[in-house]
Amino acid sequence: MGEVGRRGFLRGVGAAAVGAPLLGAGTANAGVGLNVDLDLELDLGLPRLPGAHRWLVGDHHIHTQYSNDAMYTVDQVVAGARRHGAEWLVFSDHGHVAHEANSVEPAHADIVAARRRHPGLLLWQGLEWNMPAAEHATVFLPPSRDEAALLREFERTFDSRLTNTGASTPANEAKALEALHWLDKRGGLVVVNHPSRNGRIAPAELRNWHDAAPGVVIGMEGAPGAQGDGHPKPEGSGGHRGGYGNSPGGDSWPGFPAEAYRTFGGFDWMSATLGGLWDSLLAEGRNWWITSNSDSHFNFRDTIIRQPEAGDLYDRVGKHLDPLPGGPVQTQPPYCDFYPGEFSRTVVGATERSYRGVMDGLRAGRTFVSHGGLVQQLETHVFAEDRLSWPVGMGGRLRVRRGTDITVVVLARLAARPHSGGEVPRLARLDLVRGAVTGKTADRQRLRAPETTVARSFEPRFRAGHVVGFRHTFRDVRESFYLRARGTDGRRHTPGGLEPIQDVRGEANPWQDLWCYANPVFIDVR
Numbered sequence: 043m044g045e046v047g048r049r050g051f052l053r054g055v056g057a058a059a060v061g062a063p064l065l066g067a068g069t070a071n072a073g074v075g076l077n078v079d080l081d082l083e084l085d086l087g088l089p090r091l092p093g094a095h096r097w098l099v100g101d102h103h104i105h106t107q108y109s110n111d112a113m114y115t116v117d118q119v120v121a122g123a124r125r126h127g128a129e130w131l132v133f134s135d136h137g138h139v140a141h142e143a144n145s146v147e148p149a150h151a152d153i154v155a156a157r158r159r160h161p162g163l164l165l166w167q168g169l170e171w172n173m174p175a176a177e178h179a180t181v182f183l184p185p186s187r188d189e190a191a192l193l194r195e196f197e198r199t200f201d202s203r204l205t206n207t208g209a210s211t212p213a214n215e216a217k218a219l220e221a222l223h224w225l226d227k228r229g230g231l232v233v234v235n236h237p238s239r240n241g242r243i244a245p246a247e248l249r250n251w252h253d254a255a256p257g258v259v260i261g262m263e264g265a266p267g268a269q270g271d272g273h274p275k276p277e278g279s280g281g282h283r284g285g286y287g288n289s290p291g292g293d294s295w296p297g298f299p300a301e302a303y304r305t306f307g308g309f310d311w312m313s314a315t316l317g318g319l320w321d322s323l324l325a326e327g328r329n330w331w332i333t334s335n336s337d338s339h340f341n342f343r344d345t346i347i348r349q350p351e352a353g354d355l356y357d358r359v360g361k362h363l364d365p366l367p368g369g370p371v372q373t374q375p376p377y378c379d380f381y382p383g384e385f386s387r388t389v390v391g392a393t394e395r396s397y398r399g400v401m402d403g404l405r406a407g408r409t410f411v412s413h414g415g416l417v418q419q420l421e422t423h424v425f426a427e428d429r430l431s432w433p434v435g436m437g438g439r440l441r442v443r444r445g446t447d448i449t450v451v452v453l454a455r456l457a458a459r460p461h462s463g464g465e466v467p468r469l470a471r472l473d474l475v476r477g478a479v480t481g482k483t484a485d486r487q488r489l490r491a492p493e494t495t496v497a498r499s500f501e502p503r504f505r506a507g508h509v510v511g512f513r514h515t516f517r518d519v520r521e522s523f524y525l526r527a528r529g530t531d532g533r534r535h536t537p538g539g540l541e542p543i544q545d546v547r548g549e550a551n552p553w554q555d556l557w558c559y560a561n562p563v564f565i566d567v568r
Contacts, residue, residue, distance in 0.1 A: 082296025092325070095391035095408060097419055098400060100130035100300065102180045102233055103170070103335035103384035106152075107362040108145040109135040111376075112339040113348040115364055116152040119338065119382065120160055123428050128383030130164035130390070130400050134180045137201035139171045143518070144360030151188035158338060164397055169197055170235065174207035174221070177242045178235040183228055187399050192228060195248030200224065210293045215247070222255040231401060233333055234262035238302045238311045239286050241294030243394040246486035252328055260405055261330045264313035265413065266305070267337020271378035272550030281375060283308055285337075289549065299486055299505070306556055307534065307542030307557045308413055310549075314542050314557075316446035317494035324524050324562055325491040327479045331404070331437065333562045334386040334411035340377045340383075345369050350548055384462055385552060387412050387418070391436070407437025413560040416467045419455040422527050425446060426562045427515070433515060439564040442519065445493075448565055449515045450474065452500070452527045454558075458507035464504055470532025472539060474498040474514055479564065496540055497525075519567055526562040 045317050104119055105112035114122075116133065123131055133153060135141060146167075153167045165252035167189055185194055193541035200221035202208040207217045225232065234249075251259040258379040265284070272283030280349030281287060284305040290296070306314035313320040313332050323330040347369035348362065356362055380386065391408035392399035403409065410420040424440050425433035433441045442448065452474060456531045534555045536543055542557060 053218065055092075057173060067069075094393050095403070096399070096484060098129045098392050098395065098403075099127050099383050099387050100132075100164075100340075101128055101335045101386070101388065102132040102168070102182070102333060102383055102389060103134050103171070103235060103263070103337045104131055105135055105337070105339045106133060106149065107364065108141060108149040108360060109170075110138050110140065110176075110338070110356050111136070113362050114338070114346065116149070118346060118365070120156050120163065120165070120362065122341070122381035123383055124163070126381050126383035128387075129162070129395075130166075131382055132166040132168040132180060132182045134168040134170040134182070136170045138360075140202070140357050140360040142197045142204055146190050146194040147199070148361065164395075165402055166397070167193060169193055169201075171197075171200070171221075171232070172202040172208065174200065174202045174205070174217040175210045175485050176218060177240055177245060178467050180233045180235055181225065182229060183225070183230045184401065195534070196221070196224065199267055203250070208293075208568060210242070219250065219254045220470050222251060222258050222477060225258045226255045229401075229543060230258055230563045231404060234259070235337075236266040236284070236286070236310065237262045238298070239284070240288050241290050241298045244295035244297070244320070244487060245489060247446045248317060248319075248323065248330075249273075249486050252323075252330065256295075256329060257405060260407075261332055262312065263310060263335060264411055265309040265334040265386060266331025266334050267380075267386065268378045269308055269413070270342035270381060271375070272545055272552070273342065273373070273378075274396070274549055274551060275374065275497045281378065282547050283545040283550035284310075285378070286545075293343060295487075297489065301544060305545045305550075306547065307555050308552055309542065309557060309559070313559065316496070316506065316541055317477070317491045319489050321468065321477050321491035321494045322483075322488050324526075325477055325480050325494075326482050327522070329407055329408060329437070329565065331407040332411060332559060333388040333404075333409065334413065335388065336380050336382045336384070336386055338379045338381060340372070341379050341381050342377050343371050343373055344377060345371055349370070358487060385414055387415075396479040405559040410560040414463065414467050414556040415457045415459075415461040416469055416531060416556040416558045417454045417529060419453070420527060420529065420558055420560045422560050422563055423451045423524065424525060430450050434563055436561045439566055441566045441568060444520055444567050445518050446567075447515055447517050448519050449513055450563070451511060451513045452524050453509055453511035454502070454529060455509050456502075456504060456506060457530045461553065464551065467530050467556055468504045468531055469502060469510070471512075472500045472502065472512065472527060472529045472538075474500075475528065477524050479524055499540065519565065522565060522567045524562040524564045527557045527560040531557075
């Protein structure tokens with residue numbers, strides 16, 4: 043399927059490459075979406091789209107010296123994030139007895155100082171919450187004068203390490219729901235972290251949390267951090283990409299297959315599996331979004347080194363000594379993470395560059411995730427051919443009459459510069475995934491949505507910095523469904539197929555297996 047000029051796009055086939063301003067993988071996002079180009083809208087047959095979004099690169103899962111198992115200062119994280127184009131960050135140090143007792147206020151002071159020094163960045167103080175009866179999640183609240191006090195109250199009251207509520211019991215599950223109601227009253231957000239890593243988060247728990255607070259629990263990490271953990275090591279040993287090297291434990295849900303404990307193309311099994319658990323949640327019509335992040339503790343190939351310190355220092359004061367720059371390049375565990383924006387990116391379509399704008403964009407699902415700078419932007423627009431409805435994008439819902447023709451346009455802005463692995467990533471394929479919306483299921487532990495299919499695949503010609511895209515029309519729609527887009531560099535997938543394959547321990551070079559995913563658009567048929 044060849045590329046055509048800007049004006050000739052829709053006169054025949056439905057695939058285009060359109061010139062666009064270059065946006066380097068290592069620079070801050072210029073802020074305007076693809077949907078503000080009127081010529082492009084005409085080429086793709088779109089009605090004029092309402093409003094523009096600012097596409098902001100960020101990370102919601104980051105650790106500092108105020109975590110028991112990390113080391114960086116707030117300033118060191120911010121400096122690294124700025125080098126790699128991140129524009130919003132959530133510091134999510136671990137819930138811990140020493141953290142609640144000693145760390146919350148000093149970390150808050152460091153973050154407030156960083157806000158003053160870097161007014162172009164949006165910086166939250168959050169928490170990696172040890173969820174009662176489950177595992178980990180990022181929690182953050184709108185910044186305010188009381189943010190540190192509220193965070194400390196939440197940690198003291200609801201963190202399972204402090205309340206001894208980690209076991210999978212009905213009472214502890216109820217404690218998690220109580221925490222979600224607390225956050226709902228205060229405008230908080232929750233993203234479930236590395237959901238399959240230990241098998242501790244059953245499908246029913248995801249559904250229960252979302253039912254209890256759908257405006258708080260917005261989704262899960264589609265891909266975990268620690269993406270350098272499976273990188274081949276010089277001596278031939280290595281870990282598991284994403285840190286996903288576990289087996290079922292005593293609190294694991296027994297219904298997960300063995301492969302659920304591994305990553306596929308760097309993504310969690312729940313989101314990487316076509317017709318898997320993510321699709322089963324979307325098939326219920328749930329606003330369940332995915333994100334990606336660094337989970338930064340010790341960053342791959344860094345030269346910042348932890349200082350020697352007393353073994354009980356953190357437990358006494360809730361903080362590690364400031365690490366020192368200028369050491370040798372580190373490639374061995376625990377140096378398995380990347381800086382925010384360096385490899386994993388969650389890109390949010392915000393109506394304004396503000397704390398509220400990013401939180402609203404995350405809550406609305408106006409997000410896509412990308413690894414290794416595979417795409418700079420990824421957008422999905424759906425509209426009714428009868429022109430009675432505005433087009434809607436990621437996270438939106440298009441309501442149409444039965445029998446309407448529905449058209450989807452998928453756009454991607456290609457990489458313009460090398461990523462930190464040294465190559466300009468090349469998008470080999472875009473897929474359009476379609477799944478039926480069948481309504482809430484009586485089976486709370488449902489894992490599959492078997493009707494999910496790849497409706498269309500498109501192989502663009504790579505021209506660095508350009509926009510590529512395709513359109514596809516669904517004729518005479520009779521039932522509700524959703525659409526989501528994904529892309530790949532095409533280096534690793536099932537033989538003769540399209541799906542990502544399981545990452546191999548010690549042989550998972552993250553730069554050689556890149557994927558991107560967009561959150562869905564729902565089509566509600568009346």
